[in-house]
Amino acid sequence: KNEVEQSPQNLTAQEGEFITINCSYSVGISALHWLQQHPGGGIVSLFMLSSGKKKHGRLIATINIQEKHSSLHITASHPRDSAVYICAVKAGTASKLTFGTGTRLQVTL
Amino acid sequence: DTEVTQTPKHLVMGMTNKKSLKCEQHMGHRAMYWYKQKAKKPPELMFVYSYEKLSINESVPSRFSPECPNSSLLNLHLHALQPEDSALYLCASSQGSVSGYEQYFGPGTRLTVT
Numbered sequence: 001k002n003e004v005e006q007s008p009q010n011l012t013a014q015e016g017e018f019i020t021i022n023c024s025y026s027v028g029i030s031a032l033h034w035l036q037q038h039p040g041g042g043i044v045s046l047f048m049l050s051s052g053k054k055k056h057g058r059l060i061a062t063i064n065i066q067e068k069h070s071s072l073h074i075t076a077s078h079p080r081d082s083a084v085y086i087c088a089v090k091a092g093t094a095s096k097l098t099f100g101t102g103t104r105l106q107v108t109l
Numbered sequence: 110d111t112e113v114t115q116t117p118k119h120l121v122m123g124m125t126n127k128k129s130l131k132c133e134q135h136m137g138h139r140a141m142y143w144y145k146q147k148a149k150k151p152p153e154l155m156f157v158y159s160y161e162k163l164s165i166n167e168s169v170p171s172r173f174s175p176e177c178p179n180s181s182l183l184n185l186h187l188h189a190l191q192p193e194d195s196a197l198y199l200c201a202s203s204q205g206s207v208s209g210y211e212q213y214f215g216p217g218t219r220l221t222v223t
Contacts, residue, residue: 033211042115042216043152043199086151095140095165095206099151 003027006087006100013107019074021103023087026068033097034061034072035086043086046072077107112136113215115200121221124190130218132183132200138213140206141183143175144199146217152199158183159206190222 004025013019023032034046047054047061049070054061058077063070074081087100113134122128132141140159144152157165158177166175172194174186183200197217203210 035214040219043201043214045211045213048211088151095157095159096154096167097212101151 002101003091003098004087004089004100006085006103008103009101010104011106013077013105015078015107015109017077017107019077019081019105019107021072021085021087021105023070023072023100024068025070025087025089025098027089027091027098029065029068029089029091031090032063032070033088033090034070035088037084037086037102039083046085074105079107079109082106113200113202113213115198115215115218117218118216119219119221121223122187122190123223124192126190127186127188129187130185130198130200130220132185132202132215133181134202134213135181136202136204136213137180138202138204139180140203140210141177142201142203142212143183143185144201146197146199148196156185157206164206187220190220192222195220195222 007022032049036044036046049063058075060073084102084104086102088097116131142157143155146152154167155169156175161177172189176184197219199217200215201212203212
């Protein structure tokens with residue numbers, strides 16, 4: 001079992017829909033990252049969370065430390081949101097990130 | 110400036126070639142990372158440099174040789190690679206290597222070994 005599990009693996013939505021991507025992890029963490037990767041492209045850091053909730057534009061990330069769970073929400077989705085969204089955690093004082101397998105999102109017109 | 114730059118964007122090399130990948134950041138970050146990413150897979154950590162010293166080597170074959178000449182620059186020297194080394198190579202940096210610091214990623218170098 002991976003230390004970081006994401007669901008769903010693939011997601012297709014119509015433009016304007018509200019999207020939720022989930023991340024569950026099994027280790028104690030010091031921080032959780034949500035990353036975005038467009039096809040063939042580099043990675044963009046969207047959020048780093050250690051508690052609560054963060055919002056940036058149409059993106060909202062929440063984390064529940066007790067339940068070891070985080071969600072990424074996209075409001076009013078747009079085709080340019082089509083990308084792979086990756087959850088990654090830093091366990092304790094570790095230097096390295098442990099990555100989930102990603103959620104491939106396709107937003108259609 | 111919150112950018113990590115990588116050159117070249119694309120690289121095709123033969124198995125007997127020697128080439129280098131370059132990564133640069135001017136954010137004053139003291140930790141820099143090399144990752145390898147195969148298609149449809151998450152990135153895999155290769156190396157971590159902290160204050161210009163190699164702090165993590167994830168059992169990477171010696172045909173990959175990292176170098177951190179100064180705090181802004183990170184190189185990955187490639188020699189005698191195999192076709193299975195073809196991948197996207199990502200560089201990242203953060204203020205420090207311990208927890209609590211956000212990693213900033215570069216756009217990657219897409220490497221093809223023929």
